[in-house]
Amino acid sequence: xxxxxxxxxxxxxxxxxxxxxxxxxxxxxxxxxxxxxxxxxxxxxxxxxxxxxxxxxxxxxxxxxxxxxxxxxxxxxxxxxxxxxxxxxxxxxxxxxxxxxxxxxxxxxxxxxxxxxxxxxxxxxxxxxxxxxxxxxxxxxxxxxxxxxxxxxxxxxxxxxxxxxxxxxxxxxxxxxxxxxxxxxxxxxxxxxxxxxxxxxxxxxxxxxxxxxxxxxxxxxxxxxxxxxxxxxxxxxxxxxxxxxxxxxxxxxxxxxxxxxxxxxxxxxxxxxxxxxxxxxxxxxxxxxxxxxxxxxxxxxxxxxxxxxxxxxxxxxxxxxxxxxxxxxxxxxxxxxx
Amino acid sequence: xxxxxxxxxxxxxxxxxxxxxxxxxxxxxxxxxxxxxxxxxxxxxxxxxxxxxxxxxxxxxxxxxxxxxxxxxxxxxxxxxxxxxxxxxxxxxxxxxxxxxxxxxxxxxxxxxxxxxxxxxxxxxxxxxxxxxxxxxxxxxxxxxxxxxxxxxxxxxxxxxxxxxxxxxxxxxxxxxxxxxxxxxxxxxxxxxxxxxxxxxxxxxxxxxxxxxxxxxxxxxxxxxxxxxxxxxxxxxxxxxxxxxxxxxxxxxxxxxxxxxxxxxxxxx
Numbered sequence: 001x002x003x004x005x006x007x008x009x010x011x012x013x014x015x016x017x018x019x020x021x022x023x024x025x026x027x028x029x030x031x032x033x034x035x036x037x038x039x040x041x042x043x044x045x046x047x048x049x050x051x052x053x054x055x056x057x058x059x060x061x062x063x064x065x066x067x068x069x070x071x072x073x074x075x076x077x078x079x080x081x082x083x084x085x086x087x088x089x090x091x092x093x094x095x096x097x098x099x100x101x102x103x104x105x106x107x108x109x110x111x112x113x114x115x116x117x118x119x120x121x122x123x124x125x126x127x128x129x130x131x132x133x134x135x136x137x138x139x140x141x142x143x144x145x146x147x148x149x150x151x152x153x154x155x156x157x158x159x160x161x162x163x164x165x166x167x168x169x170x171x172x173x174x175x176x177x178x179x180x181x182x183x184x185x186x187x188x189x190x191x192x193x194x195x196x197x198x199x200x201x202x203x204x205x206x207x208x209x210x211x212x213x214x215x216x217x218x219x220x221x222x223x224x225x226x227x228x229x230x231x232x233x234x235x236x237x238x239x240x241x242x243x244x245x246x247x248x249x250x251x252x253x254x255x256x257x258x259x260x261x262x263x264x265x266x267x268x269x270x271x272x273x274x275x276x277x278x279x280x281x282x283x284x285x286x287x288x289x290x291x292x293x294x295x296x297x298x299x300x301x302x303x304x305x306x307x308x309x310x311x312x313x314x315x316x317x318x319x320x321x322x323x324x325x326x327x328x329x330x331x332x333x334x335x336x337x338x
Numbered sequence: 339x340x341x342x343x344x345x346x347x348x349x350x351x352x353x354x355x356x357x358x359x360x361x362x363x364x365x366x367x368x369x370x371x372x373x374x375x376x377x378x379x380x381x382x383x384x385x386x387x388x389x390x391x392x393x394x395x396x397x398x399x400x401x402x403x404x405x406x407x408x409x410x411x412x413x414x415x416x417x418x419x420x421x422x423x424x425x426x427x428x429x430x431x432x433x434x435x436x437x438x439x440x441x442x443x444x445x446x447x448x449x450x451x452x453x454x455x456x457x458x459x460x461x462x463x464x465x466x467x468x469x470x471x472x473x474x475x476x477x478x479x480x481x482x483x484x485x486x487x488x489x490x491x492x493x494x495x496x497x498x499x500x501x502x503x504x505x506x507x508x509x510x511x512x513x514x515x516x517x518x519x520x521x522x523x524x525x526x527x528x529x530x531x532x533x534x535x536x537x538x539x540x541x542x543x544x545x546x547x548x549x550x551x552x553x554x555x556x557x558x559x560x561x562x563x564x565x566x567x568x569x570x571x572x573x574x575x576x577x578x579x580x581x582x583x584x585x586x587x588x589x590x591x592x593x594x595x596x597x598x599x600x601x602x603x604x605x606x607x
Contacts (some may be wrong), residue, residue: 086510087511088507092501092505094504098526111512111517245372
């Protein structure tokens with residue numbers, strides 16, 4: 001056993017140069033990642049980027065071919081999945097269809113040296129926490145998607161794991177229930193002070209839930225940052241592109257002679273008050289309504305540009321074919337290489 | 339709507355020709371003119387025929403249970419393996435299922451008969467004393483050959499279809515392996531397994547060639563008794579054969595109905 005524990009481990013989960021492969025295909029290329037205690041850490045990325053493989057590697061369901069993992073100072077990569085002190089919520093809930101809600105919760109507590117009354121007490125408490133006491137005797141098939149999700153979460157939490165793994169837990173739900181459960185999930189995790197890793201391909205969910213976000217690309221980590229930071233200061237073009245909306249423009253539009261690209265968010269563009277403030281001019285192609293915001297799609301020197309403004313506070317009369325001169329605040333531009 | 343219903347006509351015609359017609363002939367033929375129930379009374383009063391029913395039932399139930407158990411375990415083992423290995427098992431099972439009857443028994447005779455290759459080798463090694471292929475054990479063995487083959491073909495897809503993630507969920511909760519299969523895996527598919535068992539049971543009850551090839555008329559099973567009454571030179575009695583067939587049908591249908599009743603009840607709960 002590895003005994004590199006320190007009195008106050010800053011990094012609760014320490015993933016060090018982990019590699020994994022499916023047959024000949026290398027899926028994780030030496031991934032290193034630290035997760036702090038009590039943190040909700042989101043693994044985000046397009047499908048096939050390795051985020052689910054990384055989660056499964058942490059759980060032990062996916063064997064790794066190299067690297068180490070420690071949890072709370074104890075090495076876990078050489079332990080069986082059930083000896084790692086973690087629990088997982090699966091994408092399709094993976095509830096035991098032949099058992100009631102109560103049975104599903106109690107199943108993981110069997111064989112843990114608990115007495116029957118102790119198991120019952122913990123199950124009842126958890127049922128109360130996720131507000132499922134009334135449905136305790138129902139089979140999973142009789143529950144709604146949102147209720148099943150809550151059972152899956154409760155089944156994972158009732159074993160009191162040191163680390164909770166969530167594999168796209170909300171992706172099978174419709175938008176409204178999803179938003180409500182995102183809040184609920186975050187509240188539960190905060191209240192329990194639980195360390196959790198959540199996999200998602202949905203950037204809004206990542207922004208809403210994550211204390212920090214790790215964006216993955218083709219088996220590598222592209223960036224690990226807080227939601228605000230990763231949005232405002234993407235590490236490279238891939239990260240900037242992934243958070244879909246940003247304008248990625250040639251850097252020399254802003255600083256003559258500078259190579260690479262400038263990342264400018266649609267809300268950071270402003271119609272220039274006069275010629276001296278103008279950075280570029282663009283032709284309006286069309287406009288769309290985004291709730292309170294108005295999106296203007298334009299084109300300048302072959303680049304597509306998205307510009308968002310609040311019609312309520314900025315009265316602008318924009319029709320397709322209009323030409324707009326844009327200015328940008330210097331501190332709203334973020335430069336990336338390549 | 340009407341034209342679409344017409345599509346079923348060929349099927350219904352064939353059903354009438356190959357099931358309803360022969361069956362009704364058998365039913366009618368089982369009643370003796372003048373003393374309609376005499377054949378049935380004779381069967382129920384005959385230790386010889388009752389023994390045949392009891393042996394057939396025992397043989398069918400035993401080889402169904404063993405066949406199912408032997409098929410389920412490798413199906414569970416193959417789940418964790420590559421798809422290719424399961425396909426291979428399916429192919430072998432299919433071959434076995436179609437190799438049943440006379441050819442399989444001949445193969446058993448060559449290997450395990452009185453002068454079989456394996457018998458000789460094992461005797462020289464001092465093993466297999468007292469084993470006789472032409473006996474109850476031989477019947478069980480040869481029946482198992484096709485029961486396991488058919489069982490594998492039918493059980494493998496059932497076990498494979500159990501979602502992988504619920505097994506992983508149990509693994510992570512420390513309830514993997516045998517505990518998972520006992521508490522979740524097998525209970526989840528018990529209805530399908532019961533259907534497979536019904537099929538294996540019916541298959542064993544109706545088997546003729548395997549038993550007859552192995553032991554001739556000394557095989558104490560119902561189909562062989564029917565066979566000798568139909569084809570026998572000395573004892574030919576088609577009326578009694580018809581009555582025996584109907585009795586076999588009843589014994590066969592009772593467990594099938596029971597199984598259907600059980601699964602239907604399970605669905606409602």
